[in-house]
Amino acid sequence: MLSADVATRTSKVETDLKELARDVVRRATAGGATAAEAVVHDGSEFSTVVRLGEVETLKEAGSHAMGLRVFFGKRAASTHTSDFSAEGVRQLVEGALALAKLTSEDPHAGLPEPDLLGFVSGDLQLYFDDVYSLPTEERIARARRAEAAALSADPRIRNSEGGSFDAANNHKVMVNSLGFAGEYKTSYCSLAAVPVAQVDDRSMQRDFWFTVARTLRKLESPEHVGRVAAERTLRRLGARKVKTARVPVIFDPMVARSLLDTIAQAVNGDAIYRGASFLAGKLGQRIAGENITVIDDGAMPGGFGTSPFDDEGVPTQRTTVIERGILKSYLLNTYTARKLGLKTTGNAARGLAGNPGISSGNFFLQPGTRSPRKIIADLRQGLYVTEFLGFGVNLVTGDYSRGASGLWIENGEPAFPVEEITVAGNLRDMLHNISEIGSDLEFRGSTAAPTLRIEGMTVAGE
Amino acid sequence: MDNDKFFFQRYGLTEQDLERYLAAALSAGGDFADLYFEYQYTTSISVDESMVKSATQGISAGCGVRVISGERTGYAYTGELTAERILQAARTAALIASGPSKTPITGFKPEAARNFYPVAPSVDAEMSAKLDLVQRADRAARACDPRIAQVRVGYADELRHILVAGSDGAIAADVQPLARLNVFCIAKEGTDGNSARGSAGGGGRVALDFFLTEKTPEHFATDAARQAIIQLDARPTPAGEMEVVLGPGWPGILLHEAIGHGLEADFNRKGTSAFTGLVGKRVASEKCTVVDNGTLPSRRGSLNVDDEGSPTQNTVLIERGILKQYLSDKLSSRLMGIPDTGNGRRESFEHIPMPRMTNTYMLAGEDDPADILHSVKYGIFAKTFGGGQVDITNGKFVFSASEAYLIEDGKVTAPLKGCSLIGNGPDVLTRVSMVGNDLQLDEGVGTCGKDGQSVPVGVGIPTLKVDRITVGGTKS
Incomplete structure (x- = not known):
């Protein structure tokens, strides 16, 4: 039997959750299902927003939910519920068994091959007690300090959407009828500030900064968060449009991160087998410049995209997705791997309902050696993008056209802030036209990228 | 009336229980408290590669307790509808206040009954009937053209029971159906891998019948397939400022992003919206009158009562170009001294309500849509959009066209790809020079996100001409 008891102390409640999942799987198979898989979530959340020094909201709660997937041979169906009572569990199981009579035989459907099940061993540093140890007053105080630091940074910071502190933890259990039973806990905390700046009665500007960690010890100080938020907001004041032009564009790390998210979607096995990605059928081919290496690592200790096993009970792994410009691997779950005749990469991800999808683990672009400062200094004329707005990305064709704001660069120096512009190109070209890669890779979420310079965008x- | 009694019957709840929970919520003082009970039942079924790959159903239930003290809000919720857990949530929410306890009003006064969606809930229909819908759409899309290579169809519905009880004695219950059918197609041509996508969908607070009589699976399927085929020949979009004509219906997302969010009262109360202080001022051309109307029968964004139990309304936001008022919930209404427009909405019992749109649209004008196109020498005709986003503080918004064409000498010519529009909320409508007589609402696909909360909404416009807006293409 497989088991991943990552939590160091297993309380009675936790054991109960695993037993509940086992019971649900047993009932499903007893009811005629040839295979079944249950997932249980139990979590709590805390959040507070302090605005202009006063507590604006204080929220605290816990919730749980359970999802069941059943198979009748090659037919699948799923149900979920937040009702853990006997009646709730009965509905969950009977509902799934009934629904499975409606769905089609799909030759590729089913649980993973039994020998692929398992988990990454060792402490992945996903759960820390301290996130929930802080008294409410202290949490509020941190949010207040972050906002105060932003407000006091400059007289032009005149208003605020507040400082906030969030904490959450989650306990996840997965059991399937092949004998897999795993569980792990995660913790999370974050601190943010959202100041608003204005000069005279001209256009207001708002920006934000944040810090996020799995343990309080790794959170940046409230003062630092507030100061950076203020700087990011102030540099937008007086923004204007620029003339339409084809120029080099520098993506700051937060903006470059969204490009990595797009790449992750483009190598998602679901999009690949459907031909819904411009990268479909490109395995082994050159899709980017030689300077581009992209990694997905679902087992990186402490990562925001880390877990010991994926949502089908397959161990997570480190996958080289793009190696020096060559597409080496897609991101796959069991189903898409079978469709494509490949092996799962341990990237199955499921909500409570439906078939598992795919999500990246810790997905990042390997940093280069140049400092962001140098990259900007080398730009004679172009745009430094600090924010994208909207969803103008077409994964099928690669067309990319997004609202943007940032700084106009002249002779290596920021000349003035810009807004109400768009940055457009095609992803096929953009991946070949990354001419500079910064050394500044930093994880503030599960996807990360350093500063990038891309040639020839409109x-x-x- | 049985639906009004849902929580009383299913969970044995009584009015005395509600009073007890509200008393616990106000045990440390506060100006107001409310309880929000929710029970949501969902079903879905989807076809992919002509196989029914997924069928689901789910239940989510819980209770949220809110305590307001001045400008402060305390919130707690529980997924277990037991007296013990609700009382615990009430005492947690109460921590926001710090004073002597207050006593809620005893005896509840229910909201007058109204029903904008008097239909048989589709969640109760046979799953086999829903299966038939998705399979019909799959067949219809594939039959459109041999170049249609992939078709995915999804049907999803829900039935949401809510009960809201306030310490002011207000109580309201509602049962909200919602259904939606979506079709997504990929077209492929030749061996060079030229492909394109198209999607369509719709629904509302309707019964399953709606998809058999009013908007059939074939209607959505042929529209999605048509878009994908057209996009195979799409050319790069020109970049820069130009004249843009927006087609009727879903392009009303312009109103949602450009002005709707900026008119939500919470941002204006805090002075962080680009529209702060503009009530009574001109924010649009004389031809523009914009409303937010939660009372349209069967519409996706419609509600009998909002998630604070207040009746929804037809609210005039802009009248002949002049900004009239903001969209408000209870908190902003009280703090700003403005009317509660019945726009307090939340995603679920896990969320604090805030001002949100319902169905936001511009009233029809007098221009013939054909004349509007003829008046453009060189510009863009944007017919269908994907998503949009706005920065409410500086007013900049962007939205992306999924079906757009070049207009040359008054004629619609080549299809375009990669087309985004970016503008400034407080002045984009001042550049509206023509308003068509062909108001349409969208087909029922909109979901609006704000502060991490998603709620269903509707939008609509007649054909509009905007004299100057930045088009984000690649061709200079």
Whole structure:
């Protein structure tokens, strides 16, 4: 039997959750299912927003939910519930068994091959007690300090959407009828500030900064968060449009991160087998410049995209997705791997309902050696993007056209802030046209990228 | 009326229980408290590669307790509808206040009954009937053209029971059906891998019948397939400022992003919206009158009562170009001294309500849509959009066209790809020079996100001409 008891202390409640999942799987198979899989979530959340020094909201709660997937041979169906009573569990199981009579035989459907089940051993540093140890007053105080640091940074910071502190933990249990039973806990905390700046009665600007960690010890100080938030907001004041032009564009790390998210979607096995990605059928081919290496690592200790096993009970792994410009691997779950004749990469992800999808673990672009400062200094004329707005990315064709704001660069120096412009190109070209890669890789979430300079994009403005 | 009694019957709840929970919520003082009970039942079924790969059903239930003290809000919720857990949530929410306890009003006064969606809930229909819908759509899309290579169809519905009880004695119950059918197609041509996508969908607070009589699976399927085929020949979009004509219906997302969010009262109360202080001022051309109307029968964004139990309304936001009022919930209404427009909404019992849109649209004008197109020498005709986003503080918004064409000498010519529009909320509508007589609401696909909360909404416009807006293409 497989078991991943990552939590160091297993309380009675936790054991009960695993037993509940086992019971649900047993009932499903007793009811005729040839295979079944249950997932249970139990979590709590805390959040507070302090605005202009006063507590604005204080929220605290816990919730749980359970999902069941059943198979009748090659037919699948799923149900979920937040009702853990005997009646709730009965509905969950009977509902799934009934629904499975409606779905089609799908030759690739089913649980993973039994020998692929398992988990990454060792302490992945996903759960820390301290996140929930802080008294409410202290949490509020941190949010207040972050906002105060932003407000006091400059007289032009005149308003605020507040400082906030969030904490959450989650306990996840997965059991399937092949004997897999795993569980792990995660913790999370974050601190943010959202100041608003204005000069005279001209256009207001708002920006934010944040710090996020799995343990309080790794959170940046409230003062640092507030100061950075203020700087990011102030540099937007007086923003204007620019003339439409084709120029080099520098993506700051937060913006470059969204490009990595797009790449992760483009190598998602679901999009690949459907031909819904411009990268479908490109395995082994050059899709990016030689300078581009992209890694997905679902087992990186302490990562925000880390877990000991994926949502089908397959161990997570480190996958080289793009190696020096060559597409080496897609991100796959069991189903898409079978469709494509490949092996799962341990990237199954499921909500409570439906078939598992795919999500990246810790997905990042390997950093280069140049400092972001140098990259900006080398730009004679172009755009430094600090924010994208909207969803103008077409994964099928690679067309990319997004609202943007940032700084106009002249002779290596920021000349003035810009807004109400778009940055457009095609992802196929963009991946080949990354001419500079910064050394500044930093994880503030499960996807990360350093500063990037991309040639030949169209900036549309006046 | 049985539906009004849902929580009383299913969970043995009584009015005395509600009073007891509210008393616990106000045990440390506070100006107001409310309880929000929710029970949501969902079903879904989908076809992919002509196989029914997924069928689901789910239940989510819980209770949220809110305590308001001045500008402070305390919130707690529980997924277990037991007296013990609700009282615990009430005492947690009470921590926001610090004073002597207050006593809620005894005896509840229910909201007058109204029903904008008097239909048989589709969640109760046979799953086999839903299966038939998705399979019909799959067949219809594939039959459109041999170049349609992939078709995915999803049907999802829900029935949401809510009960809201306030310490002011207000009580309201509602049962909200919602259904939606979506079709997504990929077209492929030749051997060079030229492909394109198209999607369509719709629904509302309707019964399953809606998809058999009013908007059939074939209707959505052929529209999705048509878009994908057209996009195979799409050319790069020109970049820069130009004249843009927006088609009727879903392009009303312009109103949602450009002005709707900026008019939500919470941002204006805090002075962080680009529209702060603009009530009574001109924010649009004389031809523009914009409303937010939660009372349209069967619409996706419609509600009998909002998630604070207040009746929804037809609220005029902009009248002949002049900004009239904001969209408000209870908190902003009280703090700003403005009317509660019945726009307090929340995603679920796990969320604090805030001002949100319902169905936001512009009233029809007098121009013939054909004349509007003829008046453009060189510009863009944007017919369908994907998503959009706005920065409410500086007013900049962007939205992306999924079906757009070049207009040359008054004629619609080549299809375009990779087309985004970006503008400034407080002045984009001042550049509206023509308003069509062909108001349409969208087909029922909109979901609006704010502060991590998603709620269903509707949008609509007649054909509009905007004299100047930045088009984000690649061709300079």
